[in-house]
Amino acid sequence: MNVHAQKPAALIGDLALALASGAVEVIDLTHTLDPDFPVIVLPPEFGQCARFRMEEISAYDHRGPAWKWHNFTCCEHTGTHFDAPSHWISGRDVPNGSVDEIPAERFIGPVCVIDCSAGAKANEDFELTPQIIEAWEAEHGRIPAESWVLMRTDWSKRRGAEYLNMREDGAHSPGPTPETVKLLVDGRGIRGFGTETVGTDAGQGAHYTPPYPAHFFLHGAGRYGLQCLNNLDRLPPTGAMLIATPLKIRNGTGSPLRVIALVPSKDAQ
Numbered sequence: 001m002n003v004h005a006q007k008p009a010a011l012i013g014d015l016a017l018a019l020a021s022g023a024v025e026v027i028d029l030t031h032t033l034d035p036d037f038p039v040i041v042l043p044p045e046f047g048q049c050a051r052f053r054m055e056e057i058s059a060y061d062h063r064g065p066a067w068k069w070h071n072f073t074c075c076e077h078t079g080t081h082f083d084a085p086s087h088w089i090s091g092r093d094v095p096n097g098s099v100d101e102i103p104a105e106r107f108i109g110p111v112c113v114i115d116c117s118a119g120a121k122a123n124e125d126f127e128l129t130p131q132i133i134e135a136w137e138a139e140h141g142r143i144p145a146e147s148w149v150l151m152r153t154d155w156s157k158r159r160g161a162e163y164l165n166m167r168e169d170g171a172h173s174p175g176p177t178p179e180t181v182k183l184l185v186d187g188r189g190i191r192g193f194g195t196e197t198v199g200t201d202a203g204q205g206a207h208y209t210p211p212y213p214a215h216f217f218l219h220g221a222g223r224y225g226l227q228c229l230n231n232l233d234r235l236p237p238t239g240a241m242l243i244a245t246p247l248k249i250r251n252g253t254g255s256p257l258r259v260i261a262l263v264p265s266k267d268a269q
């Protein structure tokens with residue numbers, strides 16, 4: 001469909017009807033927040049990210065006879081979560097760099113999914129390279145400006161210690177090279193980059209120049225990150241819409257969130 005040929009009112013109305021009829025499907029890209037979900041572990045000299053914790057206030061009992069509710073605590077970067085530019089030193093002075101300042105229109109956009117699942121299965125330190133991006137574009141077309149680019153690795157299917165995959169020399173998990181992030185940010189003007197792993201960078205991302213290139217280049221350019229994504233194997237390479245709206249935490253550097261994608265239903269195609 002050529003969006004430029006259709007009036008916005010008709011476009012939104014048609015989308016709403018397509019959602020109601022099931023012709024457009026909603027895919028949940030979010031893991032369940034619970035105390036067992038792994039969080040990133042930094043070397044011991046650094047401060048650490050807190051896991052999700054929940055305490056019962058009442059459960060239809062003497063503490064509240066007709067209601068049940070909880071207090072919860074966690075790090076901004078726990079579970080499926082959003083990284084804002086202010087998360088990284090390169091983005092500390094970016095305008096609108098914290099989650100409460102990001103304009104709402106930035107939370108909804110087109111999404112490209114690069115399937116790296118075979119490579120990540122063969123090599124847990126698999127690198128997303130510019131050559132892989134260019135091969136993907138030869139098949140699916142150029143990555144549009146303001147797209148989310150998601151790196152599918154099927155890492156979300158891992159459980160327990162396999163997820164962080166820590167060894168004596170740190171975590172081992174796939175991620176993009178510095179050249180790849182530069183290409184996506186400067187060459188394609190992407191809005192953000194998302195992964196199934198605990199960070200947008202590879203487990204061994206400290207060893208690149210600069211260290212943690214996804215964090216450094218994305219946030220320095222005012223772009224965003226998504227981590228601990230789920231169900232990326234249910235997304236088409238192109239043609240889906242991503243909705244990722246972090247909590248409006250004042251000066252927040254990130255936030256757990258519900259990430260969803262709108263995709264054409266297979267039944268309706």
Ligand code: MN
Binds near residue numbers: 081082083254
């Ligand atoms: Mn994060």
